[in-house]
Amino acid sequence: MSDVKVEIDRSYTDGTFTNHDIIRGKVTLVVTKAITLNWIQVKLEGISSSQLNIPRQQSNGKRDKDRKDKIIRDQHKVLYDTQIVFPPDNVRQVSQAKDFTLAPGNYSYSFEFKIPLNNSCAKMGGITNKVSLNLKSFDVMINNGNFNTTFVKNKAHQLASEHGYAGGGNGKRKASFTPPPPKQSYHTTSQLPPSLSGIGEFANVKYFIKVTCKRSSFLKTNLRAYDPFIFLPLDLDVQNRPLLDNQQFELEYKEAFVRKELIFRNRIPEIVGVKVMSSPTKSSEKKALPAVPQAQRPPPSSKKQGFMSRLFSGASDNTPISSSNVTPTYPKRVEQKKRSNVPEIKSKDVPFSFEIRFRYPAFLIPTKPPSFKLYLISNLNPSRYTLAEYGRPDESNGLGIIYLQKLTVKLTSITLVSVVENDGASNEYHLGQHEEVMTVCNNTYQNLKFDLMHSRVNPNASNSTTSPQSSASLHSPGGSVYEIEIPRKYFDNCILPDHLSPSFKTCNITRKYILSVVGGFSCEQIHDFRNKQECGKKIKYVDLQCDNIKVLSGLNMTSTLQSNASRSSIPLHNGGGSGGVPHSSSTSKLPTTHTSTPTPPPTFPSKNSERSYSHSSVTPSSNGHTNYNSVGDGPVQGSSSSSSGAAGGGVSNDSNGGALAAATAAMLPTYEDVVLESSYQDDSEHQRARRRYHQHEQYYSNPEQ
Incomplete structure (x- = not known):
């Protein structure tokens, strides 16, 4: 019995592939009895599948409980490429035969594909590529609906x-x-979506290599084999530029933030300055005391008061009363005496805001430290919370003290799917949604103290991009915004899990995220954190909702990927089994060299080698490639150059002066090339980002189901 197997070479990518990767492998066919085949085809496929249960309804619009829900499934081939590995290309060009017989033995055929940048769902053609059968409901599925x-x-x-x-x-x-x-x-053209699994058949995106050995007889089953692989896209913007480095193309630095206000009302400073009147001096004796208003003078008494009466009644008519001691008449003289000795203290409100701040656009990367910052914001001058009015501006009056008690960060993943029914005249769209909330961190602090007197002016307040949910009440016209940054060490454990899918949107599936940051603050210390009543009474919570947070893959362009992207096509590699000659599969290896050399990245000249470009000579070689020979600047690339180039003083003759100028212009890098090279990701960091992305075990089941 014959058997076929396909295997992907994962030695260079750790099993996870991205855009512009060259995916290589081999097909191994074990023939125990002579077999006749039309061809052996290898396919590179990516399928985005969504499935919904549609309730059966009666004629009056109510749900029919007696009938089962209708299962509707939608499949879109976001990636599709094919390659015939047998018979070889040279045989197909000269042979008219439609089938070929292979003798018993082991056959090996190599293949390779280049993974593109965008999906190709809208470009699908052919009935076999667009139409399939739902084996569960036996409904006919088409690439753009049912x-x-x-x-x-x-x-x-x-x-x-x-x-x-x-x-x-x-x-x-x-x-x-x-x-x-x-x-x-119903189709969208966008960057290839990442692999997605873990939520059943509701939504999944699978990538795989499929090999089909087409039998010449319709009565015999074709031989098939699959090898799934994980795909993780590059972090690019809509213009296919590096997303994390797009600030190089902007004129100014931008930030995105969400801010909400919290007010501690009727707060009294912990330290209050009391003005103590000194003993009267000669100068003060000369200053006349203000007269007491006539309405508050004690009524004249017709009877002369005795000594005891004057003792308990206070000052007599002949005693001067300062305006500072004038108080309204109270029923009891004792209460009036107490109030006159206590300084008047006014309570104040302490407004501030809790803010989360991102560099625009807001993003998070799994397994990476948090990319956001947390702040306490105030639009009031920090001197309000000091003893500046008493001559001590460096000391706090305690009014602006804020205690951070709790910090909770949650991420909500929202998966939106759509399934289309086609009745021949119009499309009916069915929508579904799946939400999953994960707690990223839940930190508890014991009276983590911050004082608004230490706030500093925010220099980038005018360059921030405000979220629609943020509060702008703290921005006074023409005023300054003061801030205190909460140190990163207090929430450095807010790290997303490694299996989290990046944000994406394709024809029938959309994945987006909402980040929720809840801060618990108090204006007083908590003495017993086990006392829920005390905590509930003193702690006030602020919830910051960050909509449409981008979760990125962490993969950026490298020099190798850039070189692969410039390759126009992928050459066909036929293994040693081509032509029907068997050989041992154990001795077959993947090719280490390629028939076509990939286009190298641009070479950037150093300051010491600038002169070498004026001495270079250009010569077409016998194989059609142009060779450059820089005098005194390294070895010659390609074959030896001709002697018609300029010598010594760097003066070229008129016959090759135009070619020299063209070659020099072609070798000099442009500004875009320099910017692109500066954004290349380190290879070690790139490989670490690939290794972390894992999938659910259901991802490796039959990818076409």
Whole structure:
């Protein structure tokens, strides 16, 4: 019995592939009995699948409980490429035979594909690539929707209308042609989505290599084999530029933030300055005391008071009363005496805001430290919270003390799917949503103290991009914004798990994220954290909701990927088994060299080698490639150059001066090349980012189901 196996070479990528990668491998065919084949084809495929349960409804619109829900599934081939490895290309060009017989033995065929940048779902062609069968519901699935039961009926009516006929009565009658409504495009062109699994058949994205050995007889089953692989896209923006380094193309630095206000009301400073009146001096004796208003003078008494009466009644008519001691008349003289000795203290509100700040656009990378910063924001001058009015501006009055007690960070992943039913006339869209909330960190602090007197002016307040949910009440017109940054060490454990899928959007699946940061603050210390009543009474919570946070893959462009991207095509590699000659599979190895040399990245000249470009000579070699020979600047690339180049003083003759100028212009890097090279990711960091992305075990089941 013959068997076929396909195996991907994962030695250079650690099993995870990205855009512009060259995915290589080999097909091993073990033939125990002579077999006749039409061809052996290798496919590179990526399938985005979504599935929904649609409730059955009665004619009145109510759900029919007696009937099971209808299962509707949608599949989109976001990646599709093929390669014939047997018979070899040279045999197919000269042979008219449609089938080939392989004798018993082991055969090995090499293959390689280049993974593109964008999806190719809208470019799918051919009935076998676009139509499939749902084996669970036995419904026909098409690449842009599902056929329902009325599809054939509506198509028949549409065909009759196009020919000017409509049914009715006993005969045919002419009918006015009504063009069908324009079809809504269901496909999107975007960057290839990442591998997705873990939420069942509701939504998944799978990538795999598939080999098919096409038998010449329809009565015999074709031989097939799969090898799934994990795909993780590069972090690029809509212009396919490095997402994390797009600030190089901006004129100014931008930030995104979400801010919410919190007010501690009726707070009294911990330290209050009391103005103590000194003993009267000569100068103070000369200063006349203000007269007491007539309305508050004690009423004249017709009877002369005795000594005891004057003792308990206070000052007599002959004693001067300062305006600072004037108080309203109270029923009790004792209460009036106490109030006159206590200084008047006014309570104040302490407004501040809790803020999370990102560099625009807001993003997070799994397994990486948090990319956001946390701040306490105030629009009031920090001197308000000091003893500056008493001559001590470096000391706190305790009014602006804030205690951070709790910090909770949660990430909500939202997966949106769509499934389309096509009735032959229009599309009916069914939408579904799946949410999953994960707690990233839940930190508890014991009276972590911050004082608004230490806040500093925010220099980038005018360059920030405010979220729609943020509060702008602290921005006073023409005023300054003061901030205190919460040190990163207090939330450095807010790290996303490694299996988290990056944000993406494709034809039928969208993955997005919402970040929630909840801070618990108090204006007083908590003495017993086990006392829930005390904690609930003193702690006030602020919830910051950050919508549409991008989760990135952490993969950036490297020099190798840039070199692969410049390759126009991938050469076909036929293994040692081509032509029907068997050989041992144990001795077959993947090719280490390629028939076409990849285009190298641009060479950037150093300051010491600038002169060498004026001495270089250009010569077309016998194989059609242009050779450059820089005098005194390293070895010659390619074959030896001709002697017609300039010598010594660097003066070239007129015959090759134009070629020299063209070669020099071609070798000099542009500004975009320099910027691109500066954004290349370190190879070791690039490999670490690949290794961390893992998938659920269901990802490795039959990828076409």
